[in-house]
Amino acid sequence: MIMTNVAAMTEPGYKVGLRNWLQERNSRMSASGDSLVERNNTAYLMAFLEANDDLFDHAFRASLNGQPSGSLGGPADSRVAVEKAARVLREEERRWTFGGGVPPAEDDRLPAFVTVERSLAHAPTRSHRIAIRAAWDTALDVESRAVHDLAVAVRSLRAEASDPSSRGIAADNFVETFSGAVIDATSRIFGTYGSSASSSLVSCAELAMEETPAKMMALAFRTREPMLDVGRVIEEIRRRLEVTTDSTVRASFAGDRWEVLFGGSSDGKVPSSGVVIWPLNGRNPDFQESARRATPLTGPGVPTAHVGLRCSSRPDGRLVMHLRDLKATLHELGHAMHHGLTASREPLRHGLESAGETEIDLLSLWLEWTVFDAGWGACALSAAGEPSGKGLVEWQGILRLEALKELPLRALVMELDREWLMHPESDYQDVWRQVTDSDPAIHASTYLEALHRLTWPIPVTRPGAEYGLFWAMSEVAGTWMQRHGSASHDQTPPAAWFGRILGNEPHQAPDPMKLISFLEQAVGADTQDPLASDKGNPMSSTREYPSDYIAAMLPARDPELTSMLRQAIVDEQLPPIQVDDNAAKLLECLTLLARPQLVIEIGALFGYSTIHLARGLKKGGQLISFEIDPRSAEIARENVSRFGLDDRVRISTEDAVTALSRMAPDSADLIFIDGAKTEYVEYVKAAFPLLRAGGALLIDDAFAGGSYAAHEGGEDDRLGESIRQVVGALAKSQRVTASFLGTEHGMLLAVKQGSDDE
Numbered sequence: 001m002i003m004t005n006v007a008a009m010t011e012p013g014y015k016v017g018l019r020n021w022l023q024e025r026n027s028r029m030s031a032s033g034d035s036l037v038e039r040n041n042t043a044y045l046m047a048f049l050e051a052n053d054d055l056f057d058h059a060f061r062a063s064l065n066g067q068p069s070g071s072l073g074g075p076a077d078s079r080v081a082v083e084k085a086a087r088v089l090r091e092e093e094r095r096w097t098f099g100g101g102v103p104p105a106e107d108d109r110l111p112a113f114v115t116v117e118r119s120l121a122h123a124p125t126r127s128h129r130i131a132i133r134a135a136w137d138t139a140l141d142v143e144s145r146a147v148h149d150l151a152v153a154v155r156s157l158r159a160e161a162s163d164p165s166s167r168g169i170a171a172d173n174f175v176e177t178f179s180g181a182v183i184d185a186t187s188r189i190f191g192t193y194g195s196s197a198s199s200s201l202v203s204c205a206e207l208a209m210e211e212t213p214a215k216m217m218a219l220a221f222r223t224r225e226p227m228l229d230v231g232r233v234i235e236e237i238r239r240r241l242e243v244t245t246d247s248t249v250r251a252s253f254a255g256d257r258w259e260v261l262f263g264g265s266s267d268g269k270v271p272s273s274g275v276v277i278w279p280l281n282g283r284n285p286d287f288q289e290s291a292r293r294a295t296p297l298t299g300p301g302v303p304t305a306h307v308g309l310r311c312s313s314r315p316d317g318r319l320v321m322h323l324r325d326l327k328a329t330l331h332e333l334g335h336a337m338h339h340g341l342t343a344s345r346e347p348l349r350h351g352l353e354s355a356g357e358t359e360i361d362l363l364s365l366w367l368e369w370t371v372f373d374a375g376w377g378a379c380a381l382s383a384a385g386e387p388s389g390k391g392l393v394e395w396q397g398i399l400r401l402e403a404l405k406e407l408p409l410r411a412l413v414m415e416l417d418r419e420w421l422m423h424p425e426s427d428y429q430d431v432w433r434q435v436t437d438s439d440p441a442i443h444a445s446t447y448l449e450a451l452h453r454l455t456w457p458i459p460v461t462r463p464g465a466e467y468g469l470f471w472a473m474s475e476v477a478g479t480w481m482q483r484h485g486s487a488s489h490d491q492t493p494p495a496a497w498f499g500r501i502l503g504n505e506p507h508q509a510p511d512p513m514k515l516i517s518f519l520e521q522a523v524g525a526d527t528q529d530p531l532a533s534d535k536g537n538p539m540s541s542t543r544e545y546p547s548d549y550i551a552a553m554l555p556a557r558d559p560e561l562t563s564m565l566r567q568a569i570v571d572e573q574l575p576p577i578q579v580d581d582n583a584a585k586l587l588e589c590l591t592l593l594a595r596p597q598l599v600i601e602i603g604a605l606f607g608y609s610t611i612h613l614a615r616g617l618k619k620g621g622q623l624i625s626f627e628i629d630p631r632s633a634e635i636a637r638e639n640v641s642r643f644g645l646d647d648r649v650r651i652s653t654e655d656a657v658t659a660l661s662r663m664a665p666d667s668a669d670l671i672f673i674d675g676a677k678t679e680y681v682e683y684v685k686a687a688f689p690l691l692r693a694g695g696a697l698l699i700d701d702a703f704a705g706g707s708y709a710a711h712e713g714g715e716d717d718r719l720g721e722s723i724r725q726v727v728g729a730l731a732k733s734q735r736v737t738a739s740f741l742g743t744e745h746g747m748l749l750a751v752k753q754g755s756d757d758e
């Protein structure tokens, strides 16, 4: 595997951030004997980067590193930098993962994106690649939006934390900002699935972003307090239990403990099972003893489970628990529920007379997830692309019996697959086997298998990665089904389309070729000759202009020039459509090289290019620059004089075409054309006769793909088309020798045939 030497790259801004982050990470990893670089596995390295929740932190730091010095560094800057960082990461992933062309070893537990990349590497045609990229980009966009939102939240937290006067409110603000960002991001992510249940949003956020469960729980409980009132927590649990089980649930404080009782009789007065929650504070240090004493408290014959709750008492008598203990407590409550329900045969009440242990297990586990872990099941359903509009409430309706076939299976696969099934010694292997072998519910086991295979190569550490791909595939599948006349997801259950993608081999990553052909159908791509060149805009290219690299290599801009730019663009509000710094240097080089006596420029604007052209002139050399806008021309004159160049520059406000038509033929050595794009034909016609043999035309924006069109009021590609015509004709002309110069917007250098000696 070819290793990209991260440290040896020359990086501006965000890349410095990335490198620092990796180095720091590596030094930490080597301390634990597991250096990423030592593993010499770039795919894994990037997978790690992608999979690690420190990515958020990285993105944030990248945003800081990406700040131009002296900038205000406000949220807008941060946003741009983070988006840029996310974009670059994406690019880097692509390049580094398969840059060497050597796919990683088969047995590496590679994340989903590597599978996609592998598909890309095998894609036979451009259409295939587009299809795969479309799917992948969808996934990554979700990611980058989340990164962006989080970075903004983290940024404001840190800013406040560094201000001692606001330290007290920083944490509160963070949770608030964070909550807002999370809800916003998750509702966007899940908007397509129509899930409106806030508990599922919380859970989705947790999946997508892996933020601390405590914060998520805080969100679920709509609190920003680190200490929670235990009574309130119990009441919340009771409420949720009642809603989700449709069973009467009573919770009461009985002197020194809480009793949560599940109704057994139809009026709920006779409990069928109970959970006793014991505060583990000063008053009840011996939980075991308390539990023993309390067993009969829920009533004779009522199976009861006991849970200890770490909490402390307030002077006003209230018991409070720390937010961070909540998740663990809820998890333990899940076990208690499990125990209570299993022993009481509570499921009988729900029409599950024939339920076996497996179903009861499943029900209990489901309760644990959906009730106590704030909507795991809802999340699983949404992620699985359930029919939109089938929100929490609706699927609760099918819970009583159907959930055993539908929901827990789906919720289970996420947890079992990742947490337990991977470990052969796990007890849950049995549960899994029973589910998959005995489940008669047609597509459920197929679905499980499919999902299992889909998520198989994904490391446990990063749920977001698999969901990203999962969502993308769901999207594409949805499109496919619409195209092919399937009215709804109901008619084509997920199992069918996963089956289509995955084939029948169990426990394997998706076959890249199957994925390709599925996606191909989904986007309706035509089969193309793989060797046929790309059609459409001739400027289309997958390669980006290395402007960051160039900027990092060139010396910093002369402060006087920066001040001039600021005055013209910020103070005078002239459009920022001057040549870029590298192109400006090129103009200077060309006049230095050609030693022209007469240079003509069409379009001075505020004189940025003018100054550079003039700087390269030797003694006696002259530059006539045309600028039709009087105010721009005036500013250009001031700037020329500011740089002490008045002796060799004349700025004229005459229309360039008219003026050129009056000038002596064969007199100019260099003519730089950078006026109105629509007039390029006229400029070239008028300028060409003025050139002496061996003189050169230099045409700016020759790549015809720049954003200048917008500045000139053009939304469409009319201006680009005009440039392409002129540049194409000129470059092909027998009367010149022409070459494109690779500035960001491109210049065409066309040297007139013949020589002065002829």
Ligand SMILES: C[S@@+](CC[C@H](N)C(=O)[O-])C[C@H]1O[C@@H](n2cnc3c(N)ncnc32)[C@H](O)[C@@H]1O
Binding pocket: 577, 578, 579, 602, 603, 604, 605, 606, 607, 608, 609, 610, 626, 627, 628, 629, 632, 654, 655, 656, 657, 674, 675, 676, 679
């Ligand atoms: C892209 S800007 C020039 C930028 C400048 N060369 C630089 O790089 O700093 C184009 C300028 O051409 C001027 N212009 C447009 N049509 C013109 C014409 N017929 N004669 C002279 N100037 C013209 C516009 O007023 C505008 O300021």
